[in-house]
Amino acid sequence: MKILMVNGSANQRGCTYTALSEIGAAAQELGAEWEIFxxxxxxxxxxxxxxxxxxxxxxxxxxxGVNEFLEKAAEADGFVFGTPVYYAHPSGRLLSFLDRAFYASSGNSPFAGKPGAAVASARRAGTTASLDVVNKxxxxxxxxxVSGTYWNMVHGRSPEEVRQDLEGLQTMRNIGRNMxxxxxxxxxxxxxxQERGTFTNFIRPAGQ
Structure with a gap:
């Protein structure tokens, strides 16, 4: 069993990474392998x-790294997409990455039927809005x-502060177990x- 995670932060060992690592450690205790992309x-x-x-x-x-990720996604059994929150929204780099990955693989999706979780890290607010976007x-x-036992978020401005968010870390561990x-x-x-093939537009040329 392989869980593939995406760290949508430019900081490769920051708050988002800390949250993802907590998920991975809990999943590993139950026999899963995990990787942070x-x-x-x-x-x-x-x-x-x-x-x-x-x-x-x-x-x-x-x-x-989109195509490299898609190759890994084909072998993965579950996914976690993590993002920092800057202005009550997921990071732009994560959304651009996911747009390309999901659009490019829409004809033969490596994601369909596999569980996914969204995780957000923030100093204070904007996490729920960010989770709503990624969940789409x-x-x-x-x-x-995949849900946890509270909103899928941690709080803190540094990894050290995130480690003090005991309820947030508890939620991360439960996400790993639930995954x-x-x-x-x-x-x-x-x-x-799944039914496929029907594709309609809201606006049609005149006479159609």
């Missing part, structure tokens, strides 16, 4: 909707959403076949 501090190209990825299963642009990727990709449990249950009962 670091987005790092380099500029992240946004999805430009060029549709050149259609049918290819990968982004036409080789930068940003799960909702459009047939991904069961392993859900993966095990889904292996017993695979998701049903």
């Amino acid at each position: 670091q987005l790092g501090g380099q500029p992240m190209r946004d999805c430009i909707g060029c549709n050149q990825c259609s049918g290819k299963g990968k982004c036409v642009f080789a930068d940003g 990727y799960f909702g459009i990709t047939s991904m069961p959403v 392993v449990w859900m993966i095990e249950q889904l292996k017993k009962a695979p998701m049903p076949e």
